Structures are given as C-alpha cells and as structure tokens.
Amino acid sequence: MKNIFDFFSKKNDCQLLVVNDDKQAQIASDIVSYFGYEPFVLADFRANFKDDLLSFSDELQDITKALNGFYNYKKQNKVLISPIRTISFPMPKDKCFDNFTISFADTLNLEEFKSKLYNWGYYFVDIVTSQSEVSIRGDIVDICPLGSEVGYRISLFDDEIESIRKFDIEDQKSFKEEIESFSISPAFLALDEQTFEELNDEVQKVESDAFIKDIHSLGFWYLNDLGEYLPLSMNTYITYEALDELEEVYVFEEKRVAKEKFLQTPQIPQSKTCKEIDVANIKEFIGFHEGKKVNIISSSEAKIKSFDLDLSDSSINYIIKPYIINVVNDEQIVISLNKEIKKRRKKRVRLVLDELQEGDFVVHEKHGIGKYQGIEPVTVMGAKRDFVIVMYAGDDKLLLPVENLDLIDRYVANGNSYAVVDKLGRGSFAKLKQKVKDKLFAIANDIIKVAASRELINGIKIDTNKQILQEFQQSAGFDYTKDQKRSIKEIFEDLSSGKVMDRLLSGDVGFGKTEVAMNAILATVLDGYQAIFVCPTTLLATQHYHSISKRFESFGITMAKLDGKSTTKEKNHIKKGLVSGEIDFVIGTHSLLSVQTKDLALVVIDEEHKFGVKQKEKLKALRQDVHIFSMSATPIPRTLNLALSKLKGMSSLLTPPNERLGxxxxxxxxxxxxxxxxxxxxxxxxxxxxxxxxxxxxxxxxxxxxxxxxxxxxxxxxxxxxxxxxxxxxxxxxxxxxxxxxxxxxxxxxxxxxxxxxxxxxxxxxxxxxxxxxxxxxxxxxxxxxxxxxxxxxxxxxxxxxxxxxxxxxxxxxxxxxxxxxxxxxxxxRGGGNIIGEAQSGHIKQIGYGLYLKMLEEALATLSGEVKEENKTVDIKLAISAFISNDYISEDRVRLELYRRLSKATSKEEVYSIEEEMEDRFGRPDTVTKQFLELILIKIYALSKGIKQISSYEMNITFVKNDDTKQSIKSSSKDDDDIIAATLQYLRK
Incomplete structure (x- = not known):
C-alpha cells in the first residue's frame, strides 16, 4: 500500500498498474481514487490457456465491463489496474468496445437489434434473470445490460418505443416510473456480423474438450487482430509484489506475455517516507503527529460520530468515501474508519420456473404416481381448453384441466428410489393414502406430545449476557453472517427464558452451524453447567472435537471426546469426570446417549435424522429436563417450518460465510x-x-x-x-x-x-x-x-x-x-423428510415427499387445533375457450409456471396481482388468456361458496353444491363472454 500511495501522491503518469492479485487491486483502486484518478479494475483471471471459459463467465464479464469503461472514459486521469495473471493474456483492443443508447420514441428495427445483440455476445432467453441476457416477446423486449443491477423493459407500438421501465430481475416486476433512455454495452465484444462470424468459425475449428464450442466458451483465446498485450502499448508500472508472483504465475504457455517483458516494465519504487499504520486510538495518534495534515475517511457521517470525532473540527479533513487507506508520511496522515466489504453474492432468483419435463414422474392427490406428458389443447363441446396429460399403468391417460394443476406435484423420493406408476381408477391409491395418513397422525401426535410435556417443565435458566461471550464471537477470526447472528440471538433467548429449549437449526454444510452451537455450549458451561455434543459418526465427532478445542482453548473449559475409538481406560475416566463435574463438555457418538452427568443443561445433536429409533428413545429420556439443540444440513420447507415452529424453535442459515469461494x-x-x-x-x-x-x-x-x-x-x-x-x-x-x-x-x-x-x-x-x-x-x-x-x-x-x-x-x-x-x-x-426420520422412507417412496409433507402439515395443524380442511376441487365444464395462448406466451415452460401459480391462487387479489404481472411482462392478454384468468376467479368463488361442479349447455348454466343441490341460470347468449359474465354475477351474489 505505502509504495502505491507514495507513487500516486507524486502525480506520476501511469495508465496501467500491474498488481499481484485482486486484493492488491482493490487497495490500489482506493488509493488511485483518493488522488483524483478514475480507476478501472480488471478481475483476477486465473484460467489456463484453452480452458472452457463458461465457468469463468463472471470474471470475463468483469473484464469486459472494466475495459469498456476504460476505453469509453474520455478524460485523461484514468488508470487501468490489473492482477498480473489477467494481464499476461492478450486483452481486447479499444475498437472492440462501444455503447448505444435506447431512447423513448425511437424507432427500433427488431431484426437489426437482435442481430447486433447476438454479435455483441448477449444470451437470448425465456426470462431475463442476470446480466447479458435478453428476451424478446412480441412487442415487449427485456434486457439486462452488462454491469446493470436491474433489467430494462421496452414496450413497442409497431416499431416505435412506447415506454421504457426498469424491472427487478429477481421477481420480474417493473417499476412504475417510465425512463427516457438507457445505454447498452457489449456483453462480450462489440463485433460486427462479419467479425463475429470469422471469430466463431475459428473457434469451431479448434481442438478443445469444451462441451459446447462457441465464442462464450473459447472466443477470448482466439482474439488475434482484435487483441493486444497491454503492457506493450500503455504507460505501465508494476508493483514488486506482482514481480514476486511472476515465478509462480509463469508457466511458459502460448498466448501469454513472455516473462521478460514484465521484468522490463518500470517498477513502482519502494517508499522511504511512507508507512502503513493500524490505529487503535485515533485521537491519541493524531496528538503524536502534530503539524501534519490529518485526513479521515469514512463511508458516512454517522460512522465518524460513532468514533467520538467532531465533524466541525477544522483541523481534520473529513472525506466521505468508501476507501480503506491507512498510511502516514512526512506531510500527512490518512486514517480510514471503513472495514473491508466482502464481495456481493448473487441473489437467488425468487421466480422458480417449473422444470417439469415430459416423462417426469408426478403425484396426483387422488390417482397417485403417473408420468407427465406435457400440456395439450383439447376441444370439448366446441370450446378449446388446455389439459395436462398424465399417463398411468396400462397406457391409461388422465386429462387434468390446467386450472387444477395444483392437484399434481413433482415426484421426489430418496435419491435411489424409482417410481412405480399406479393404476388409474383402482381406488388402491386412496387406501394407501389412508394408511399413510394414520401413520402420520401417530407421528404428529408424538411430536405434539413431546412438545407439550416439555412445555410444562421449568427449564434451566442460563445467563447469556456475559461480556466473555462477546469476546468469543470477536475471536472467531471472521465476521458472522446475518443469519448466524440471528440464530445465536434466538438460542440465547431460549436458554435464558426459563423454559426448556427444543430448537432445530438447518443450514447447508459449511454455513457455520457449529459456530452457532459453540456459542450455546460456551454460555452453558460458563454458567456452571455441563453440555454434551452427539454426532452420528466417529469421523464427525473427531472433526468437531478438533475444531471446537481450538476455539475453546483460551476459555478454561475441560473437554473430552468419547467414541468407538476411545480405550476402556479413557471411557471410564471420561464417565467419572462427567459424574464428578470435572469435565464440562464432551463430544462423542452413540456412547453418549446413556451417560450419567452431574449437572447437564444442554444436549447438541448433529444430523439428528441419522440416529435410529432406539437411540432416539434414549434421547427422549434426556429430553425431559435439558435444553435440546439439533442441527441439520438440509433446508426445511417453508410450510413445514411454519407447521413445526409452533411446537419447536426453528432457525436457519441461508447465507454462506464470506470466505467461501465458489x-x-x-x-x-x-x-x-x-x-x-x-x-x-x-x-x-x-x-x-x-x-x-x-x-x-x-x-x-x-x-x-x-x-x-x-x-x-x-x-x-x-x-x-x-x-x-x-x-x-x-x-x-x-x-x-x-x-x-x-x-x-x-x-x-x-x-x-x-x-x-x-x-x-x-x-x-x-x-x-x-x-x-x-x-x-x-x-x-x-x-x-x-x-x-x-x-x-x-x-x-x-x-x-x-x-x-x-x-x-x-x-x-x-x-x-x-x-x-x-x-x-x-x-x-428432502429436508422435510429428514425431520420425520429414515423409518418413514417406505411411505415416502409410495406417495412422494411432496404429498407426504402436505399430509404431515395437515395432521400437525389438525392436532394443534387448527382445522385444516382437505382440499376441495371444482369441476368446471363451461363451454368457453379459456387458456394461456401460444401467441401471447410462446414458451411452454413459462406458460406452465403461470398455470401452476394461478391454479394455486386462493384469493381474487392473487389472481389480479398475477394478471398485472403478466400484462407488465408480456403485454395485454388476448381474449382467451383473459377468459382463463376469469375461469380461475370462477374456481375461487365456487370453492368459497361450497360448489363442486359448474357446467353449461347452450345458454343454461348449472351449479351443483357439495350437498348435491342444483341451481340453474340463463346467460343472455351462448357467447363466451356472456357465459362468463353470468357465472361470475351469480357467484358474486
């Protein structure tokens, strides 16, 4: 840092700065900005020549973005900063970069627009969910340009741009305000058609093990005249750390700059006057350096106040920026109050496309397991409707109206289970379901009984407010994720509540569950009680023992490990120590299930679902008066989470630690x-x-x-x-x-x-x-x-x-x-299946996890006193054409997703919200699509009125109630819109 700071403080002319890695690139970027230059940072690109670059697409996008910004920035005070591995490859020349603007009321020739985006490296997709993607649906164009956090939705009237709005790529909803214009930069390179074809042809001829040969996977390696070695054409300097890295980086491969070229590049000189600093007490440090200019950098004024510094103090120059620079030289001090910000992770897209493929197994609530064969339009009584086709044993075919798509679910069982297709109309599936239902009531009853009995017991109160617990968290060597902090808070509230804790923490492997458990263990032991940690395998016990011992080293805790590998002597010693209270905390396997202790207050169970029935019985014996904290590596479904959370504490870790690399x-x-x-x-x-x-x-x-x-x-x-x-x-x-x-x-x-x-x-x-x-x-x-x-x-x-x-x-x-x-x-x-335990896998295999969990939720709700009625359905046989038309939405996957969401809608507000979203994403619905939305409204109203069947013949419409009473009305004509209007009018009464 000090050398780069000294170099730029002297206003040296440098267009390209070569550093050793992305960390040093970030430091350099902050320093360059501090001195008034505009930095453009290239990603640390660690590929090997001819690698398939699809898995490096993030780095390539960042390189494209930075070079595009650099070449299109018209002022002179710009610096390109690059890690040495990146710049050792030829980079695209400035002629490969360009931008164009899309403005309101412009004329847009769609064919030319498509061709340009294709040549510029954009992906054409059904739904735009990340940068460099474009989707064209009739007169609606969605695009997310490279470098943009949001998408842009263009609405055309013929070929004129009628409106431009931003939209959220997570949920596809557009913002209300229209905007005047936006700019599009290349996703790969700004190539014309001929250059694109030439590059593509070259890539096709290449010998490579890339799975798909195209410019995205291999184009960067074959730039030829489009690329150049930047150090040769710019005013370049290199840091001594980058030169140190040369030995490791330089395997002599083709298409890399020869090592000698870098050795000839001017080096940033070592600074004799500048020092890096780490300041504990800012005011005291400033006092030692009287007469020097003092610069304090902070990302906000609030942060300055939190350090007890006075913003009105004219002797200090406050800079509100996110930079992290801490140096002192003969003239000035620079102190940053900011902490390193971790890389932002990609958000998970909230819109999940239904990936039902033809031939996939599905489970129908009434008819059992069948094979999904797609959606087909069928004409009944002169009216056209869409039906889901499900094949059963003996080539029997079930036609399911799309408005009842919620009755089927993808079949998921254990990884190695293979589905057995049911026979249609045999009634055997109903019997099987009843058998499973009885079993589930027994399971749900057990869960509730245990929860109720524990509710009546007074729990051990643990003091979780000790300062030493804060110190333990700070000694972790990393920052806790938001989820970890929340989970620890929830556990501490349980432990100190005076009630018995029964909490399940779910989170992917490596997301920091053990760290959360350690906080609970430490709080318990420091309060004078004992804790045990039960693991399903010796290996896991050993792993936990090593990692926890390290963390507990300086806290004076006596801990031991008891497992199948422990000798008889060790076992006896540990058991005695637990009874006498000499041992505070023990980690082990099944041998811990029946140990005697002096003052046990907490049992931590790792991967609880891996314990057998007998072992679980022993755990239940421990459960009468101690706090139980279980951990599971599989996420729990949201709905089951809600059903169980009334009986059990539920916490989850959804974000990975910042240190985890992809x-x-x-x-x-x-x-x-x-x-x-x-x-x-x-x-x-x-x-x-x-x-x-x-x-x-x-x-x-x-x-x-x-x-x-x-x-x-x-x-x-x-x-x-x-x-x-x-x-x-x-x-x-x-x-x-x-x-x-x-x-x-x-x-x-x-x-x-x-x-x-x-x-x-x-x-x-x-x-x-x-x-x-x-x-x-x-x-x-x-x-x-x-x-x-x-x-x-x-x-x-x-x-x-x-x-x-x-x-x-x-x-x-x-x-x-x-x-x-x-x-x-x-x-x-699968996570939901794990809660219930392996013993149930036979039933799960017969009816699939999805339906199994649905039934468990219903059983839990019923036994908890919330009466959950079994799903009723409405048989709608109206002679109207109602479906989401192909002309309106051409992609089957997207139509299936909308059918699924509409079939699950339970209120008219939900339907109107989806309709608004459809209009926003695809334009105004055509007649048959509009009629399908009205058909869903008819279904919702009919369910709330206890109607099980609606049918029409000519102008007569008949309603059959659940108690089999009938009522008929007449519409003003046989036209679709009149039949719908009359039906809705009757139902709304």
Missing part, C-alpha cells in the same frame, strides 16, 4: 487424457479428489481404470455395502492424506467435511438429478481453496438436449436462475 464447474466428455489431467492438476496443488461412480457392480473395474490412467496414485473405494466401521477407517485414512482419490457412489453426497479434497469428478453426470449434482458439487471448495467440479458424460451425442442444457446451466452457474433454485426446492422437500 466452485469452478466444468462439463466434459469422458476421455483418459481428461481424467489424468484433472487428477494430476489437483495433486500438483497438494490436494485430493472425490471420484463419484454411481454403480457398485462396476466400481472395482473403474478403480482399475483410474489406476491404469494414472499409475502412481492410490485409490480407495467406499459405498453403501461396505461395513460402517470399515468405511470410517477409509474416510479417516483419506482425511489423513494416506491416499489420493476416494472412489465412491453418491453416498458422499452429505455429511463429510474434508477440506483437503477440492476436486470432484462426477461420472455419468447426465444420469443424476439437478439437486444431486448441486449437492455433490458442495463436497468441494469448503476451505479457502478454490474447488473444482467436473460433470463428465460418456458421449455427448447420446444425451438429450435438456440434459445438456441442465449441465451447461450448472457450469455457468445460472440457467435462467432456475437451476440452483430448483435444486434448493428438491433439497427442501
């Missing part, structure tokens, strides 16, 4: 060369690998293959048929780095925390569901090391275009925002 994801076609390269690359950086091969029968052959491809590496196998004790030994050996590759089935999907294994190969990735792929990817990248995930397919010509879409989606990490959102949905459903 996982680089690649989709590749299988080859020996590829497998060898992946394994050796990970070995070179001292890491280990997971290799997922989901077939026990051929796993030994796969081991032989791997050892033939890379002869000098050690491979061990793990799968569900290996005895638990043996499996534990293998995992232990893997953690101790005794072998390189853990070859496993998808058994490794959850629970393991092995920070040294940072590459995963998933063989036959096209045969996994999106949630499984997402979970498996979560096995790596769990320390501060970057993780690599390779989805490998046998032959890309043999897999469906949908599977390709899904895999490429996961590779570039955004498939219209719905890939990960859908994975979360699946995981949430």
């Amino acid at each position: 996982v680089r994801t690649y989709v590749k076609e299988y080859s020996h060369k590829l497998i060898k390269e992946i394994i050796l690359r990970e070995k070179r950086r001292g890491g280990q690998l997971f290799y997922v091969h989901n077939n026990i029968a051929s796993i030994e052959a796969k081991k032989a293959d791997i050892q033939e491809i890379v002869p000098n590496i050690k491979v061990e196998i793990i799968h569900s048929k290996i005895k638990p004790a043996e499996a534990e030994k293998i995992i232990d050996a893997f953690e101790n780095k005794e072998f390189d590759v853990l070859l496993a089935t998808s058994i490794v999907e959850s629970g393991l925390h092995l920070p040294n294994a940072n590459s995963i190969i998933i063989d036959g990735a096209d045969r996994f569901g999106i949630a499984d792929l997402h979970q498996l990817r979560g096995r790596v990248g769990r320390s501060d090391k970057e993780g690599f995930c390779y989805y490998v397919v046998e032959d890309k010509k043999q897999i469906t275009s949908d599977a390709i879409k899904r895999l490429v989606a996961l590779e570039s990490n955004s498939y219209l925002g719905s890939g990960t959102a859908l994975a979360h949905q699946d995981l949430e459903i």
Whole structure:
C-alpha cells in the first residue's frame, strides 16, 4: 500500500498498474481514487490457456465491463489496474468496445437489434434473470445490460418505443416510473456480423474438450487482430509484489506475455517516507503527529460520530468515501474508519420456473404416481381448453384441466428410489393414502406430545449476557453472517427464558452451524453447567472435537471426546469426570446417549435424522429436563417450518460465510487424457479428489481404470455395502492424506467435511438429478481453496438436449436462475423428510415427499387445533375457450409456471396481482388468456361458496353444491363472454 500511495501522491503518469492479485487491486483502486484518478479494475483471471471459459463467465464479464469503461472514459486521469495473471493474456483492443443508447420514441428495427445483440455476445432467453441476457416477446423486449443491477423493459407500438421501465430481475416486476433512455454495452465484444462470424468459425475449428464450442466458451483465446498485450502499448508500472508472483504465475504457455517483458516494465519504487499504520486510538495518534495534515475517511457521517470525532473540527479533513487507506508520511496522515466489504453474492432468483419435463414422474392427490406428458389443447363441446396429460399403468391417460394443476406435484423420493406408476381408477391409491395418513397422525401426535410435556417443565435458566461471550464471537477470526447472528440471538433467548429449549437449526454444510452451537455450549458451561455434543459418526465427532478445542482453548473449559475409538481406560475416566463435574463438555457418538452427568443443561445433536429409533428413545429420556439443540444440513420447507415452529424453535442459515469461494464447474466428455489431467492438476496443488461412480457392480473395474490412467496414485473405494466401521477407517485414512482419490457412489453426497479434497469428478453426470449434482458439487471448495467440479458424460451425442442444457446451466452457474433454485426446492422437500426420520422412507417412496409433507402439515395443524380442511376441487365444464395462448406466451415452460401459480391462487387479489404481472411482462392478454384468468376467479368463488361442479349447455348454466343441490341460470347468449359474465354475477351474489 505505502509504495502505491507514495507513487500516486507524486502525480506520476501511469495508465496501467500491474498488481499481484485482486486484493492488491482493490487497495490500489482506493488509493488511485483518493488522488483524483478514475480507476478501472480488471478481475483476477486465473484460467489456463484453452480452458472452457463458461465457468469463468463472471470474471470475463468483469473484464469486459472494466475495459469498456476504460476505453469509453474520455478524460485523461484514468488508470487501468490489473492482477498480473489477467494481464499476461492478450486483452481486447479499444475498437472492440462501444455503447448505444435506447431512447423513448425511437424507432427500433427488431431484426437489426437482435442481430447486433447476438454479435455483441448477449444470451437470448425465456426470462431475463442476470446480466447479458435478453428476451424478446412480441412487442415487449427485456434486457439486462452488462454491469446493470436491474433489467430494462421496452414496450413497442409497431416499431416505435412506447415506454421504457426498469424491472427487478429477481421477481420480474417493473417499476412504475417510465425512463427516457438507457445505454447498452457489449456483453462480450462489440463485433460486427462479419467479425463475429470469422471469430466463431475459428473457434469451431479448434481442438478443445469444451462441451459446447462457441465464442462464450473459447472466443477470448482466439482474439488475434482484435487483441493486444497491454503492457506493450500503455504507460505501465508494476508493483514488486506482482514481480514476486511472476515465478509462480509463469508457466511458459502460448498466448501469454513472455516473462521478460514484465521484468522490463518500470517498477513502482519502494517508499522511504511512507508507512502503513493500524490505529487503535485515533485521537491519541493524531496528538503524536502534530503539524501534519490529518485526513479521515469514512463511508458516512454517522460512522465518524460513532468514533467520538467532531465533524466541525477544522483541523481534520473529513472525506466521505468508501476507501480503506491507512498510511502516514512526512506531510500527512490518512486514517480510514471503513472495514473491508466482502464481495456481493448473487441473489437467488425468487421466480422458480417449473422444470417439469415430459416423462417426469408426478403425484396426483387422488390417482397417485403417473408420468407427465406435457400440456395439450383439447376441444370439448366446441370450446378449446388446455389439459395436462398424465399417463398411468396400462397406457391409461388422465386429462387434468390446467386450472387444477395444483392437484399434481413433482415426484421426489430418496435419491435411489424409482417410481412405480399406479393404476388409474383402482381406488388402491386412496387406501394407501389412508394408511399413510394414520401413520402420520401417530407421528404428529408424538411430536405434539413431546412438545407439550416439555412445555410444562421449568427449564434451566442460563445467563447469556456475559461480556466473555462477546469476546468469543470477536475471536472467531471472521465476521458472522446475518443469519448466524440471528440464530445465536434466538438460542440465547431460549436458554435464558426459563423454559426448556427444543430448537432445530438447518443450514447447508459449511454455513457455520457449529459456530452457532459453540456459542450455546460456551454460555452453558460458563454458567456452571455441563453440555454434551452427539454426532452420528466417529469421523464427525473427531472433526468437531478438533475444531471446537481450538476455539475453546483460551476459555478454561475441560473437554473430552468419547467414541468407538476411545480405550476402556479413557471411557471410564471420561464417565467419572462427567459424574464428578470435572469435565464440562464432551463430544462423542452413540456412547453418549446413556451417560450419567452431574449437572447437564444442554444436549447438541448433529444430523439428528441419522440416529435410529432406539437411540432416539434414549434421547427422549434426556429430553425431559435439558435444553435440546439439533442441527441439520438440509433446508426445511417453508410450510413445514411454519407447521413445526409452533411446537419447536426453528432457525436457519441461508447465507454462506464470506470466505467461501465458489466452485469452478466444468462439463466434459469422458476421455483418459481428461481424467489424468484433472487428477494430476489437483495433486500438483497438494490436494485430493472425490471420484463419484454411481454403480457398485462396476466400481472395482473403474478403480482399475483410474489406476491404469494414472499409475502412481492410490485409490480407495467406499459405498453403501461396505461395513460402517470399515468405511470410517477409509474416510479417516483419506482425511489423513494416506491416499489420493476416494472412489465412491453418491453416498458422499452429505455429511463429510474434508477440506483437503477440492476436486470432484462426477461420472455419468447426465444420469443424476439437478439437486444431486448441486449437492455433490458442495463436497468441494469448503476451505479457502478454490474447488473444482467436473460433470463428465460418456458421449455427448447420446444425451438429450435438456440434459445438456441442465449441465451447461450448472457450469455457468445460472440457467435462467432456475437451476440452483430448483435444486434448493428438491433439497427442501428432502429436508422435510429428514425431520420425520429414515423409518418413514417406505411411505415416502409410495406417495412422494411432496404429498407426504402436505399430509404431515395437515395432521400437525389438525392436532394443534387448527382445522385444516382437505382440499376441495371444482369441476368446471363451461363451454368457453379459456387458456394461456401460444401467441401471447410462446414458451411452454413459462406458460406452465403461470398455470401452476394461478391454479394455486386462493384469493381474487392473487389472481389480479398475477394478471398485472403478466400484462407488465408480456403485454395485454388476448381474449382467451383473459377468459382463463376469469375461469380461475370462477374456481375461487365456487370453492368459497361450497360448489363442486359448474357446467353449461347452450345458454343454461348449472351449479351443483357439495350437498348435491342444483341451481340453474340463463346467460343472455351462448357467447363466451356472456357465459362468463353470468357465472361470475351469480357467484358474486
């Protein structure tokens, strides 16, 4: 920092500053801004030449954005700042960058507009959910230009721009105010048609293992005349830290600047007068440096006041900026009150597209498991309607009106379950449902009984206001996430309430659940009580013991570990220590379930669902008078969360810690060369690998293959048929780095925390569901090391275009925002299953998780005294044409999503809100779409009036109530609009 500060304080002319990494780039950016220059920062681009760049799309977008800003900034006081790895590749020249403006009342030639955006690297999609995407739907154009946090919605009248409004890319709703204009910059490069075609042709000829060859995945490597080595054409300086990095960075590859060129670049001189400072007491420090100019930087005036500084003090120059600079030299002091801001994470898109694919299994509430075959228009009594087609055993076909789409759900069971299609109209599914319902009432009853009995007991009051607990949180070495802070607050409130705590914390692996638990344990032990921490496996117990011991080191806590590996002598010593009170806290496995203690106040259970029935009974015995805190790595569905939260405390961690890096994801076609390269690359950086091969029968052959491809590496196998004790030994050996590759089935999907294994190969990735792929990817990248995930397919010509879409989606990490959102949905459903326990998996398999959880929620609500009526349906047989037309919305996925949301609507306000959104996104609905929205209103009114059937013939409309009474009315004509108007008028009465 001090060298860069000194250099720019002397107003040196520098157009390009080369630094060692993105951290130093941020420091340089702050200093450059402080001295009145305009900084443009390139991302730290750590790809290898010819890599498939889809998984580097974020960095490439940032580079494009920065270069575009730099070249289009017309003043002279600009500086381009680049990490050395980035600038060692040729960068696009200034002629590759341009912008154009879209203004109200302009004429827009759609064909030319499409062509330009295509050549500029924009993706054409159904729904715009991130930067560089565009969607054109008739006279509505949505676009999110590179660098923009919001989308822009253009409404056309013929070819004239009638209105421009911003919209939220999370929920697709546009803002009310119209704007005059906005600017569009290239998403890749501003290429004309001919240049684009030439570049594309070159990319197609390249030999590469990229899954899809296009300019997005490979174009950057083949810029030729469009690119140049920037250090050769600009007034460039380099920091000595970047020169140090040269040794490591420079593997001599083609298309990189030769190392000598950087060695000849002028270096920023070492500063003799400037020092970096870390100020504890600001006022005292200023007192030591009388006579120097004092500059204090803060992001807000409020922050200045919080440091007890006087804003009216004229001897201090206050600068309201976000910079972080702390230096002193002969003339001045610069002190920043700001803390480092972590990178903003991508928000999860709130709109989940229904990813029902033809051939997927679905569960109908009445008829059971069938196969979804798409949506088809069917003409009944001269009127056209859309129906969902579901196939059952014996090729029986169920036609489900789209307004009743809420009666079916995607079939999700355990990862290895395969659905068995039911027979239509047999009544056997109803019997099965009743059997499951009875079982669920018993489960719900148990849950409520335990909750009620614990409610009557006085809990141990723990003092959670001690200053030492604050110190513990500050000693973590990282900032807690918002969710962690909230969860700790909720637990502390429980512990100090005088009631018995029963709280479940759910959060993905690595999201900091153990840190939250440590706060509860520390509060309990410091208050003179004991705590125990129960884990399902020895491995997990050992992992927790190591990490918690480190954190508790300076707090004077006596802790021990009790598991299958403990000797008899150790076990006896620990058991005695617990009874006498000498041991405050113990971590262990099942052997802890029946220990005697002196003053136990807290039991922490990790992955509670992994404990068997008998063990759970023992836990229930502990539950009478101690605080219970359970943790689970699967998210809990929102609705079940609500149902259970009346009986149990629920907390969740939804945001990852700031230190977690993303996982680089690649989709590749299988080859020996590829497998060898992946394994050796990970070995070179001292890491280990997971290799997922989901077939026990051929796993030994796969081991032989791997050892033939890379002869000098050690491979061990793990799968569900290996005895638990043996499996534990293998995992232990893997953690101790005794072998390189853990070859496993998808058994490794959850629970393991092995920070040294940072590459995963998933063989036959096209045969996994999106949630499984997402979970498996979560096995790596769990320390501060970057993780690599390779989805490998046998032959890309043999897999469906949908599977390709899904895999490429996961590779570039955004498939219209719905890939990960859908994975979360699946995981949430499984998380709900976990609460109930493994014993129920048979029932879940028969009716699917979705319906199972729905029924559990109903059982809990009924037993809690909230009477939840079973879903009633209305059979609507009106001779009207009502459907979301293809002309209005052409994408089937989007239509299906709207059908799903409308079918689940329970109030007219919900329908009007969706209608408003449709008008905003797609323009004014046409007649048949408008009539479908009115049909949904008819359904909602009929349900509230206890009507089960509505039908029409000619001008007669008949209503049948639940008690089978009938009433008929006449409409003024047979026209659709008159039949709808008469029906609504009757129902609104």
